Amino acid sequence: MTVLDDSTAPDLVGPPNSHGPRRDPAPLLPDPEPVRILGTPAAKTFDAELQRELYRRLVLGRRFNQQATTLTRQGRLAVYPASTGQEACQITASMVLRKQDWLFPSYRDTLAVVARGVRPLDALTLMRGHAHSGYDSYEHRIAPLSTPLATQAPHAVGLAHAARLRAAADPEAAEELVALALVGDGGTSEGDFHEALNFAGVLGAPVVFLVQNNGYAISVPLASQSAAPTLAHKAVGYGIVGRLVDGNDALAMHSVLSAAVEHARSGRGPVLVEAITYRLDAHTNADDATRYRSAAEVDAWRARDPLTLLERHLRAAGLLDDAGVAATARAAEELATEIRTQFDNPPDPDPDSLFTHVYATPTSQLREQAAELAARLDADADAAADDAEDEAR
Amino acid sequence: MSTTMVAALNTALRDSMRADANVHVLGEDVGALGGVFRVTDGLAAEFGAQRCLDTPLAEAGILGTAVGMAMYGLRPVVEMQFDAFAYPAFEQVFSHVAKMRNRTGGRMGLPITIRVPYGGGVGGVEHHSDSSEAYYAHTPGLHVVTPATVADSYGLLRSAIASDDPVVFLEPKRLYWSAADFSPAEISTAAQVPPIGRAMVRRPGTSATLLTYGPSLPVCLEAAAAARSEGWDLAVVDLRSLVPFDDETVCAAVRATGRAVVVHEAAGFAGVGAEIAARVTERCFHHLAAPVLRVTGYDIPYPPPMLEKHHLPSVDRILDAVARLQWEQ
Ligand SMILES: Cc1ncc(C[n+]2csc(CCOP(=O)(O)OP(=O)(O)O)c2C)c(N)n1
Ligand SMILES: [Mg+2]
Numbered sequence: 001m002t003v004l005d006d007s008t009a010p011d012l013v014g015p016p017n018s019h020g021p022r023r024d025p026a027p028l029l030p031d032p033e034p035v036r037i038l039g040t041p042a043a044k045t046f047d048a049e050l051q052r053e054l055y056r057r058l059v060l061g062r063r064f065n066q067q068a069t070t071l072t073r074q075g076r077l078a079v080y081p082a083s084t085g086q087e088a089c090q091i092t093a094s095m096v097l098r099k100q101d102w103l104f105p106s107y108r109d110t111l112a113v114v115a116r117g118v119r120p121l122d123a124l125t126l127m128r129g130h131a132h133s134g135y136d137s138y139e140h141r142i143a144p145l146s147t148p149l150a151t152q153a154p155h156a157v158g159l160a161h162a163a164r165l166r167a168a169a170d171p172e173a174a175e176e177l178v179a180l181a182l183v184g185d186g187g188t189s190e191g192d193f194h195e196a197l198n199f200a201g202v203l204g205a206p207v208v209f210l211v212q213n214n215g216y217a218i219s220v221p222l223a224s225q226s227a228a229p230t231l232a233h234k235a236v237g238y239g240i241v242g243r244l245v246d247g248n249d250a251l252a253m254h255s256v257l258s259a260a261v262e263h264a265r266s267g268r269g270p271v272l273v274e275a276i277t278y279r280l281d282a283h284t285n286a287d288d289a290t291r292y293r294s295a296a297e298v299d300a301w302r303a304r305d306p307l308t309l310l311e312r313h314l315r316a317a318g319l320l321d322d323a324g325v326a327a328t329a330r331a332a333e334e335l336a337t338e339i340r341t342q343f344d345n346p347p348d349p350d351p352d353s354l355f356t357h358v359y360a361t362p363t364s365q366l367r368e369q370a371a372e373l374a375a376r377l378d379a380d381a382d383a384a385a386d387d388a389e390d391e392a393r
Numbered sequence: 394m395s396t397t398m399v400a401a402l403n404t405a406l407r408d409s410m411r412a413d414a415n416v417h418v419l420g421e422d423v424g425a426l427g428g429v430f431r432v433t434d435g436l437a438a439e440f441g442a443q444r445c446l447d448t449p450l451a452e453a454g455i456l457g458t459a460v461g462m463a464m465y466g467l468r469p470v471v472e473m474q475f476d477a478f479a480y481p482a483f484e485q486v487f488s489h490v491a492k493m494r495n496r497t498g499g500r501m502g503l504p505i506t507i508r509v510p511y512g513g514g515v516g517g518v519e520h521h522s523d524s525s526e527a528y529y530a531h532t533p534g535l536h537v538v539t540p541a542t543v544a545d546s547y548g549l550l551r552s553a554i555a556s557d558d559p560v561v562f563l564e565p566k567r568l569y570w571s572a573a574d575f576s577p578a579e580i581s582t583a584a585q586v587p588p589i590g591r592a593m594v595r596r597p598g599t600s601a602t603l604l605t606y607g608p609s610l611p612v613c614l615e616a617a618a619a620a621r622s623e624g625w626d627l628a629v630v631d632l633r634s635l636v637p638f639d640d641e642t643v644c645a646a647v648r649a650t651g652r653a654v655v656v657h658e659a660a661g662f663a664g665v666g667a668e669i670a671a672r673v674t675e676r677c678f679h680h681l682a683a684p685v686l687r688v689t690g691y692d693i694p695y696p697p698p699m700l701e702k703h704h705l706p707s708v709d710r711i712l713d714a715v716a717r718l719q720w721e722q
Contacts, residue, residue, distance in 0.1 A: 078516050078698050129698030132519045147520045148478065149450060189449040191481060219426035220447045292425045351703050358693050365662065369691045373703055376710075 023239055030232035030244040034276050037251035038313050046251050048319055054091065054250045055314055056328050058307050061087040061111050063332035065281075067339045068110070068124060072285045076343055078129040081108045085280035088250040088306035089212045091115050096258040097180060103142045104156040104181040106149070108212075108279075112182065113142055120335075121342035130349050149187040153196035153209060156181035160205040160264075178264045180208045186217020188231050197238040200270040207270040208260045212247060214279040219292035235272035247275030248306040251313075280305070351377060396575045398568050401543045402432045402508075404577050405550035406470065410440050413468060416554060419446040419455060420472030420508075429474055430510055430569055452478060456485035456507070460493070463503040470554055476511040477520035483528070490559045491534030505559045506550070511539075512608040512658060514567040514705055516698040523695055524608075524659030529561040530635045530668070537635040538589055539563040541610035543573040545633060548587040556589060565608035590637035594646055598628030601652035601715055604643060604669055606632040609656045609706055616711035625715060635665055640672060647673050648680040652718040654688060656706050661689035683719040 037043050065084045072080040083090050086108075094115035097103060105112055113123040118135045125134020126145050133144035146152035156179035167174035187193055188211055200207045211231050215222055228234055235242030241263065245256040253275060260271035278301040282289040289298075314320035355362055355370040362370070396404075410416045418433055418440075424447035427434030436445040448455050452473060459469035473479035479486075486507065494502045513522030530537045536558055540546040546564070553560035587593075595610065596617050603613045610631050617627040630646045632639065647653045653673055655666040670685040688706045696704045 078518055126518055126697075129516065129518060131697050132694075147518070148480070186450040189451040189454070191451060191453055217421070217450045218429065219422045219424070220450065224447050225449050291427070349697065349699050351700060354691060354693050354696055354700055354703065363692075365692055369693075373691070377703075 025236050028236045028239065028241050030230060030235075030242040030274070034244045034246040035252045035256050036246045036249050037255060038246075038249045038309055042255075043251060043313060043317070046255075048317075050254070051251065051310075051314060051317075051319055052324075054088075054095075054254060055310050055320065056331065057091045057095070057115065058087045058250060058310060059328045059332050060335050061091050061115065062307055063336050064111055064114060064120065064339070067336045068120075068127070069281070069285065071124075071339075071343060072127075077124060077127045079284050079286060080110075080124075080127050081284045082281040083108055083111045083279065085301065085305065086212055086214060086247065086277045087111065088253045088310075089210065089247045089275050089277055092250065092253040092257050093180060093182060093210055095254065096261050097178070099141075100175045100177045101141060101261070102156070102159055102177060102179045104152040104159075104179060105142065105145050106152065106182050106184060106187065107145050107147045108184065109145065109182045113140075113145070116140060116142055118142065119342065120339045121346060128346075130346070131353065150183050150190035150193040150196070153181045153183055153187075153193050154199060156207050156209075157196050157200045157203065157205045157270075160200075160207045161203050164206065176206075176265055178206045178208060178261050180210060180261065183209060183211050184217060185211060185213040185215065185222055185231060186220065186225055187211075188234060189217075189225055194234075194238075197234065197240055197270075197272065201238040201240045204267070204269050206264040206267070208257070208264050209270070209272045210257065211272065211274045212277055213274050214247075214277050216279070216283075216293070218283045218287065221292075230274060232272060232274035240269065241271045243271060243273045245273060245275050247277030248304050248309060250306055250310050277306075278304070394574065394576055395572045396543055397570055397572045398540075398543050398546045398564075399430060399432055399570065401547040401575060401577070402550055402564065403434055403436075405547045405554075406433060406436060407439065408577060409470070409551055409554040410436065410444065413554075415466060415468045416470060417444050417446070417462065417467050418470045418472065419448050419459065421448060421450055421455075421474050423447060423472050428472060430566065432508070432564075433472065452480075452482035453485055456482040456490065456505075459505050460485060460489050460503060463505050464501060468504045468506075468554060470506040470508065473507060473509045475517075475521050476509055476523040476525050479507075479509050479525065486529075486535070486561075487532050491532045494558065495534060502557050503559050504554075504557050506553045506556075506562055507559065508550075508562045508564060510566040510569070511563045512565050512567055513695055513701050514608065514658075516701075518698065519695065522701065524657070524690065526563055526607075526635060526657075527659060527664050529563075530665055534559070535636060536560040536589055537563065538633065539565065539607035539635065540633065541565065541568065541607050541631050543571065543575045545587060545593075545631075547575070547577055549589065549633065552586050552589050555586075560589065563607060567608045568611070571611075587633070590634045590639060592630055592632045592634070592639035592642040594628060594642065595631045596627070596629040598626045598650065600625040600627055600650055601654065601718055602628040602630060602646045602650045603654050603656055603711065604630050604632065604647075604673075605656040606635065606665075607657075609658055612706055612708060613656050613711065616708045616715075619708050620712060620715060623712065623716075627715065632669075638668075638672065640676060643669070643673065644676045647677045647685075651680050651682040652715075653677075653681070653685045654711065654714045654718070655685065656688045656711060658690045658705050660692045661687050662692045664689055683717075686714045686717060688714045 068080045071077045090111040093112045122134035160179040232242035232244040423433040424437040540549045605613045666687040
């Protein structure tokens, strides 16, 4: 500092220490405890019809998980990552969306996809190994199930941003849509998750990120995944609202998620919701969960099964009786039968589908390769027919 | 003793960790679970959670952290859970792992081993069956190694970890549960460890030479056996190392027959087979009776499980290629 003439030296005492507007982090911070409604006075004022609807949908959701797991045991699905125990998250994620909204699910979110109206067989096409995606993403406004973790989060931001650009250019076509991205606790460690939050914050995009924190990424517990106070706190560093909710409390889930979606819809910016939940089944049918978690831990969470919690509350509130439970169980069996019927002899995939959708117009190389495979399959079929004829003689 | 490829890899990791305290394993689910394929089974129990570290779920973070650890003198062995889940780490692999020695004028080498289960044929849903070898092989600065046998998986992994350069170690997951009589004691001396960069003739032959590696070795051996009834005696070469490439062994095997077919399951276009066909043609042109042909996966994203059988090189497709090697005089 000695070379500087004191009179021209910059003021080192009170420089501006911020280049942009600084924001008060307080409104962004999640509550210290997850939001709960079941067992609180708020449950009394919660719309009764909606409560019954949540119950019905959770029961059907559970049955869906069970049926898909059975199909896996029968070898009719290649793999199934069950969301058993996470049904309150899955169901509400779809229920709070309007027709114009978009859902960006991960591989564990087949149930959310079905809850938005996709036929089970089509939602499970990926797991069946028939094609990479089985539903029309534009018809249902659901992106394909995303397996590379958190990679769908920036897509949700981009789509929501595009909708606002389109709306600004053509107000009559404005859709006021919200994009909801589903991510797991493990997925929040990926760079794409952070980049998505940052973009959403900077663009002010109408996006909601729902993190289903089920405590594990396959075998890795949350404590090895993150040192953050809660995952919802990650919002704050990106200037986004963070919310923490009990993911096994269907009423709280519905309430927090709808508020988040309407917050985003009204142009007040993105929201990150962390739902505390638990996957009661193994990671997938291929996983051995006994290697990394105790039966006692699973039992403790089974006691907090979202279905049990809701049923107990509804019965106590006089909103559900034995007859109601039985009727819902019958509806669930009907769904299971319907799924089994859909899985009875679904058509095999056409080998030509390997080539048809790689490009809008297949390259000449692909046309050649498709013709080569078709000729090979024809020759195989002819040889098989000849063999059958020989055998018959 | 019958040993699976998974067990041989596991033993190689354990022996390397016992031999050198600088060897650290890190990756997703490598600790208590022992990796989704159990290749790291028991390592956390024997060496502690720090030397066999369950990392946060972030491949770029894993590789970047490994770079820093290697800078400070450790020998990280990184596990990428699946081929396609290594893609977030490409930035670190291509911009730093591959280039650090060169950027620092030779001062800073990075002895990192990047283990990647790769390839299809296991009924995996999308992103679980990619063959990503060409991306790595195209990037100067990386060794790219892929074992096809139980013994090689032990020996080559030990060599990879001992290497002072970064090695991308591609494990054919289709062969994980293949078993052979093997005991690591057989290659307990350094001299018996297979060096990186040497191909191996798995089957001598006189009619034509199949050049292959990793997951496609078994189908080539099957094709060679089936070819006997067509009157062809096929040689089969297992490349084992894509970088460095063993021109000497490959060219000798091709010159001996005058005909060659390259077989791999990765897409053919701009694939490793293209490089091999070009090298063989450049070096053996006057010995060749026919152009070098390729049997590869189609130029498509890896298919869903119900269709993958059409995509993978089959005995029929290999024999059809052999038939097209201009036999008529
Ligand atoms: C980029 C990437 N890396 C690794 C994987 C392999 N993988 C699949 S699921 C999973 C754990 C995900 O945990 P979490 O995000 O908590 O979701 P959950 O399975 O608990 O629903 C891992 C590591 C992947 N799919 N994508
Ligand atoms: Mg999780």
